[in-house]
Amino acid sequence: xxxxxxxxxxxxxxxLDLVTPSRALLGRDEQxxxxxxxxxxxxxxxxxxxxxxxxxGIGKTALLDYAVSQAADMIVLSACGTQAEQALPxxxxxxxxxxxxxxxxxxxPAQHEALALALAEEPGPPPSQLxxxxxxxxxxxxxxxxxxxxxxxxxxxxxxxxxxEALLFSARRLAAGGxxxxxxxxxxxxxxxxxxxxxRLDLTGLDRESAYQIVQRSTSAVPTELVLDRLFAGTSGNxxxxxxxxxQLTPRQLTGLDxxxxxxxxxxxxxxxxxSRIAALPQRSRDALLVAAISGHDELxxxxxxxxxxxxxxADLEPAETxxxxxxxxTRLMFNHPLIRAAVYDAALPAQRREAHRAIAxxxxxxxxxxxxxxxxxxxxxxxxxxxLLEQAxxxxxxxxxxxxxxxxxxxxxxxxxxxxxxxxxxxxxxIQAQLTCQMDASVRLLEQGLAEATDPxxxxxxxxxxxTSMIWCGRAGRGHRLLVEAAEALRRSGNDHAAARLLxxxxxxxxxxxxxGAGLRxxxxxxxxxxxxxxxxxxRALTAxxxxxxxxxxTERALPLLLExxxxxxxxxxxxxxxxxxxxxxxxxxxxxNMEEFAExxxxxxxxxxxxxxxxxxxxxxxxxAICGELAFRTGDWPAAYANLTEGVVLGEETGSYGDHPYPRxxxxxxxxxxxxxxxxxxxxxxxxxxxxxxxxxxxxTRSHGAMGLLLLGxxxxxxAITELEQAVFSPEARAVREPALWPWLPDLIEAYAxxxxxxxAQRQLDDLIEMTELAGRSWARAVVAxxxxxxxxxxxxxxxxxxxxxxHRSLSLPFDQAxxxxxxxxxxxxxxxxxxxxxxxRAALATFDRLEANPWANRARTELRASGVxxxxxxxxxxxxxxxxxxxxxxxxxxSGMTNRAAAEALFLSSKTVAFHLTNVYRKLGLNxxxxxxxxxxxxxxxxxxxxxx
Ligand SMILES: Nc1ncnc2c1ncn2[C@@H]1O[C@H](COP(=O)(O)OP(=O)(O)OP(=O)(O)O)[C@@H](O)[C@H]1O
Ligand SMILES: [Mg+2]
Numbered sequence: 001x002x003x004x005x006x007x008x009x010x011x012x013x014x015x016l017d018l019v020t021p022s023r024a025l026l027g028r029d030e031q032x033x034x035x036x037x038x039x040x041x042x043x044x045x046x047x048x049x050x051x052x053x054x055x056x057g058i059g060k061t062a063l064l065d066y067a068v069s070q071a072a073d074m075i076v077l078s079a080c081g082t083q084a085e086q087a088l089p090x091x092x093x094x095x096x097x098x099x100x101x102x103x104x105x106x107x108x109p110a111q112h113e114a115l116a117l118a119l120a121e122e123p124g125p126p127p128s129q130l131x132x133x134x135x136x137x138x139x140x141x142x143x144x145x146x147x148x149x150x151x152x153x154x155x156x157x158x159x160x161x162x163x164x165e166a167l168l169f170s171a172r173r174l175a176a177g178g179x180x181x182x183x184x185x186x187x188x189x190x191x192x193x194x195x196x197x198x199x200r201l202d203l204t205g206l207d208r209e210s211a212y213q214i215v216q217r218s219t220s221a222v223p224t225e226l227v228l229d230r231l232f233a234g235t236s237g238n239x240x241x242x243x244x245x246x247x248q249l250t251p252r253q254l255t256g257l258d259x260x261x262x263x264x265x266x267x268x269x270x271x272x273x274x275x276s277r278i279a280a281l282p283q284r285s286r287d288a289l290l291v292a293a294i295s296g297h298d299e300l301x302x303x304x305x306x307x308x309x310x311x312x313x314x315a316d317l318e319p320a321e322t323x324x325x326x327x328x329x330x331t332r333l334m335f336n337h338p339l340i341r342a343a344v345y346d347a348a349l350p351a352q353r354r355e356a357h358r359a360i361a362x363x364x365x366x367x368x369x370x371x372x373x374x375x376x377x378x379x380x381x382x383x384x385x386x387x388x389l390l391e392q393a394x395x396x397x398x399x400x401x402x403x404x405x406x407x408x409x410x411x412x413x414x415x416x417x418x419x420x421x422x423x424x425x426x427x428x429x430x431x432i433q434a435q436l437t438c439q440m441d442a443s444v445r446l447l448e449q450g451l452a453e454a455t456d457p458x459x460x461x462x463x464x465x466x467x468x469t470s471m472i473w474c475g476r477a478g479r480g481h482r483l484l485v486e487a488a489e490a491l492r493r494s495g496n497d498h499a500a501a502r503l504l505x506x507x508x509x510x511x512x513x514x515x516x517x518g519a520g521l522r523x524x525x526x527x528x529x530x531x532x533x534x535x536x537x538x539x540x541r542a543l544t545a546x547x548x549x550x551x552x553x554x555x556t557e558r559a560l561p562l563l564l565e566x567x568x569x570x571x572x573x574x575x576x577x578x579x580x581x582x583x584x585x586x587x588x589x590x591x592x593x594x595n596m597e598e599f600a601e602x603x604x605x606x607x608x609x610x611x612x613x614x615x616x617x618x619x620x621x622x623x624x625x626x627a628i629c630g631e632l633a634f635r636t637g638d639w640p641a642a643y644a645n646l647t648e649g650v651v652l653g654e655e656t657g658s659y660g661d662h663p664y665p666r667x668x669x670x671x672x673x674x675x676x677x678x679x680x681x682x683x684x685x686x687x688x689x690x691x692x693x694x695x696x697x698x699x700x701x702x703t704r705s706h707g708a709m710g711l712l713l714l715g716x717x718x719x720x721x722a723i724t725e726l727e728q729a730v731f732s733p734e735a736r737a738v739r740e741p742a743l744w745p746w747l748p749d750l751i752e753a754y755a756x757x758x759x760x761x762x763a764q765r766q767l768d769d770l771i772e773m774t775e776l777a778g779r780s781w782a783r784a785v786v787a788x789x790x791x792x793x794x795x796x797x798x799x800x801x802x803x804x805x806x807x808x809x810h811r812s813l814s815l816p817f818d819q820a821x822x823x824x825x826x827x828x829x830x831x832x833x834x835x836x837x838x839x840x841x842x843x844r845a846a847l848a849t850f851d852r853l854e855a856n857p858w859a860n861r862a863r864t865e866l867r868a869s870g871v872x873x874x875x876x877x878x879x880x881x882x883x884x885x886x887x888x889x890x891x892x893x894x895x896x897x898s899g900m901t902n903r904a905a906a907e908a909l910f911l912s913s914k915t916v917a918f919h920l921t922n923v924y925r926k927l928g929l930n931x932x933x934x935x936x937x938x939x940x941x942x943x944x945x946x947x948x949x950x951x952x
Contacts, residue, residue: 025066027210035067042148042180049171049181053190054203057240060184064152067182071150075143081158090118093163106142111135133169148178157189171198205237214239219246224256224439234264256442259408263341274343277323288316291356293344298332309359354378369393376412387416407433424453428463435470443470461487475696477510498538501531505545513698515734520549536573540566544589551592554739554776587624594632595742623653627665637816639853640882642672647887663692663701670708676883677857682712699734707746714749715857719757726750741773741782748785755792784809788822820849824862831869839869854881880926892919897939
């Protein structure tokens, strides 16, 4: 906090002390690296100097503070210029040199005296400037002999001239010596005579991510992505403005419910900087500037037309140009900073703003959206004509794919509508657009408002169905389901069976999440009945819905033909699935097929869906589909692919703001991390997934999270703790309705944990349940784990028979992780029975699989067992593990290994080619590889990127 603590007068209105203090420096990696490098060099005895130039609030002081925070081992000296002390000679230098009192002895008397005079320690005539400069240099060098020195001089544009001269004198002569000087100045200081050794750093706005964080921490509201985008653009990433502007907005504006003001208001501190310059302009110039600020287009002829509406001309803007607020080019007028527009707007009275908007609207021809917007901003009361114009503009924006624009425009249209039918319709429209842009919370509120006013039955129906969808996405599955069933009932009563069937199909989807299997079955059966004779799209959904819910209920025999019929429609009848709900159907369908061990069928569905979503750059549709790809890869033992797909699902789910979409892949990722023994990662995923669960009724997320924790602990041999977690996964009443054994991977885990803890009776109870499910559904995986579980509870020849049966069953379907776990159990049992030699074969097989999967805790156990059986197990394979790669590195590696060029991989992964190359370098380094061929060999047989290469 160096410069902040300097004696800056309170009345300095541009001081930023009042602004929320920075908690942590965000972004600025490049600048930090640069500063770090300078400090490192100083520790090696080199010197360096830097001037940071940037507009008010851009973060110069923050960077100087950062430098200070990194220089705990150095002598830190600082000064800060102020307007009040600008005329006081050597004021800043005194601040810099005062702490160096103890080194004064190193100076020759003339310099000593000159400094004493300069720093006003002794009365006398003004000292020679040269003597002060040399004295300053001498003192700094003496200090640097003991320790490296950091000097930070902030707000140099206000530092008194003699002080600055002394500092620059030293800077010029400091090639070595271990001294770092960093200056900070606003652009007006850029013209100072900076000597050559001083490097220049032009500081511009923050990166998008950091900007978003500043906004988020400066308001308790939760701004939508669109609002964040607008704030980012409107402030050019200026951190001060980003922190201040949200305070000028209402919570509704921040959360996207009300449109943002245009232009954005400047913050109090920021506005002050320009306000005085604006105030000094002649009235005509201020009026013209207001029209220019509001008009949003900068082409001179258009501007001239708008100005003419109020009797002004472009020439009236010249004083603003002289004042440094705007710049004329041959064809355009440019504001020198986006926030100048804001300050101009702020400085105007509301009536003046309305007049300007009206003037602009009057000059616009042909651009419906602009005209409607400016007219609406000139409105003081509801105006149905303007509302209609806005509605038309919103529809136009929608048809061009500009959903986010149309949310605001419809909302504004609703605001300006007099109460009645049109307003309800417009609110519903805004809700639809919000849903299309994944702003589910906003969508729920808008649709609820619309429903409260709507009287038309058709509109009510449509709004209800949409509201249900948004609610489900927000984590309110039960409520969404009920709304859909009610709406379907209304449709059926009016004879619209096929539409009812679609809603009822849709109504089953939340039931998978909240485990209301009974309710899902009722909806699914009804959907199936009513879809009789309907179009393929409706039939596809009904078949999928009923088939899936039946399979969850354990009724495989009825389910499978329905699901396969749905697959047939998908492949041969061109069902359109590329909307938010459609992809969910295909993914559900694939998921159920995976449960039923129809891996190839599932693969055939997922491939085109993921590829098409990628090709259409529709990442919002991908998270769930990627999660299912990940599940498939996990079960079939292609864990790098699972890791890459699931991570991409999580990231895209979060980035696209599809609220309910990331916990699912996240809980799958937790299970993978658990199996590989990546404890921290597993716990993190579980924590995030559970925190989402807290606000939802997605019981599946809770179950899966505890299941993952249980597997982690079981692998680590922490049996009792594992039991606690697994019991939470298994003993939830909702979950009991699910009778598909594949959805119970934690049940065999719990049985194993009980068996290891000697709690046989409890193990047997769970085993009985698993057996019942397995007999009902009949799955190879389930039969194998049932046999293994029974073996764990059996003795003698019976145990051996059961282990052998389990392994036979495993051989009929390749699920490597499960098979290796059976081999491990069998090997342990053989060893404990004293059959050392026999134990080695299954243990070696288990170890090889665990090593390949990088299931490290399990591999360790296999190694320990092998040792106990009297052999030295093979070492872990050489080279880095693929789990050392970051998710993005894994994705890039797999894409390239599958034969894609860097460029193709970049396109598919929504990255830049440079980023791909960067990740690839890291992959080679981490895995100890040298070529693409080696990379391909390392990932041989792996899936590649979901949507590009077949999953085996
Ligand atoms: N990278 C950053 N991360 C987080 N907050 C930041 C960052 N940069 C600046 N800020 C915050 O923004 C505000 C303005 O930054 P700062 O005071 O550094 O601006 P400045 O460029 O020195 O402005 P001025 O020229 O008016 O002195 C401060 O509250 C600061 O903490
Ligand atoms: Mg500053």
